Amino acid sequence: MVMFLQAGEWRLLFIRRAQQAGDRHSGEVAFPGGHLKPGETAQAAALREALEEIALPPGEVELLGSLPPYRTLGNHRVTPWVGRIAWPQPLHPDPAEVSRVFSIPLVWLADPAHHRVRERELPQFGVKLPVVYFDEYQGELLWGVSARITLTLIRVLGL
Numbered sequence: 001m002v003m004f005l006q007a008g009e010w011r012l013l014f015i016r017r018a019q020q021a022g023d024r025h026s027g028e029v030a031f032p033g034g035h036l037k038p039g040e041t042a043q044a045a046a047l048r049e050a051l052e053e054i055a056l057p058p059g060e061v062e063l064l065g066s067l068p069p070y071r072t073l074g075n076h077r078v079t080p081w082v083g084r085i086a087w088p089q090p091l092h093p094d095p096a097e098v099s100r101v102f103s104i105p106l107v108w109l110a111d112p113a114h115h116r117v118r119e120r121e122l123p124q125f126g127v128k129l130p131v132v133y134f135d136e137y138q139g140e141l142l143w144g145v146s147a148r149i150t151l152t153l154i155r156v157l158g159l
Contacts, residue, residue: 132151
């Protein structure tokens with residue numbers, strides 16, 4: 001996850017995933033990221049994926065640290081790394097992976113009026129699980145593990 005300061009306001013950078021047949025996460029809001037390659041650390045994967053997905057050079061990212069790992073509804077383990085960049089930054093999304101790059105102010109994300117927890121049924125497992133959903137921001141819906149990671153960052157930052 002990438003933070004930047006714009007006009008005196010801290011913002012978080014998000015992507016909307018490209019539509020791809022067979023990808024159940026197509027069109028969802030997320031952070032740049034992906035799978036580890038053999039022998040790769042989570043930190044290295046985060047920087048590589050940001051380069052591949054939005055052309056953010058690793059040398060432009062000041063890594064601040066990691067957040068605790070998460071399990072997604074699909075049972076994937078996600079280890080978020082937090083980085084800071086100077087803004088503006090020329091970003092070029094790979095259209096095969098990313099349909100849009102956008103940001104949301106941290107102060108908006110930190111406002112409890114903008115998110116809630118709803119139960120989501122997982123029929124394949126016969127269970128209901130609590131899932132975080134934010135209100136739409138400029139037509140984008142942040143929910144699921146990306147929303148949980150966002151809330152953890154907000155708590156860590158004391159917002």
